[in-house]
Amino acid sequence: MVTHAKSPDLTKTWAFLTKRQVFDLIRKNLVVNLEQGLHARPASVFVRAANAFQSEIRIGKGDKLTNAKSILGVLSLAIAKGQEMILEIDGPDEEEAASSLEQIILSKEV
């Protein structure tokens, strides 16, 4: 039997991670179903919806990640219909935000 000289105290590490909310961040990969893509008008609908929540919300495509509450940020991603995007939500109302924003992304039209 192999014994370690000293096993690390993991409880402290876990407490630290939980505090940083590493585990309760919502991360979703979605394929955009919007007929016009996440451009002009649909993008503004999305950004208005995102701003209704307190949570920190990021949207990304590929390795780019930006603030989902900023219209210019969302437009800069130029996400077209059928493309995959990432949604990262962290905060007290993250569940509601995730379902509300997912609904927009998966709609054909908004």
Add this chain to the structure above:
Amino acid sequence: MGNASFVIVSHSKKLADGLIQLASQMAGPSVHMVPAAGLGDELGTSATDIVSAMETCPEDGAILLFFDLGSAYMNCQMALELSPPAIRDRSWIVDSPLVEGVIASSVVASMGLSQEEVIAAAEEAYHIRKVAE
């Protein structure tokens, strides 16, 4: 205070009209946007046209003046001087890229946020890359 109004001061009437068409599509009908652009059929801006445009804005909200280039700024300043205090005291000239600034801040205005946040969104447009990094 009600929603902020936007006065688009541009040398070109077509430029102002096109920008208002685009921004209105994104911000929706609740945000008042009005052009003060061109000199008849010629290119140019006029302080009195800007004042007239400001007078059409709803009485209970901030008025934000966005301009395209150089001398349009001078005419915005002159328009503020020519306006009665009741209008001047709730008007701001916004220093931002014209297209991005108007779009960013009109979308923020459509959410009913404060005029400070509306102006901040426009000025922030200088720092947001057009192509995501």
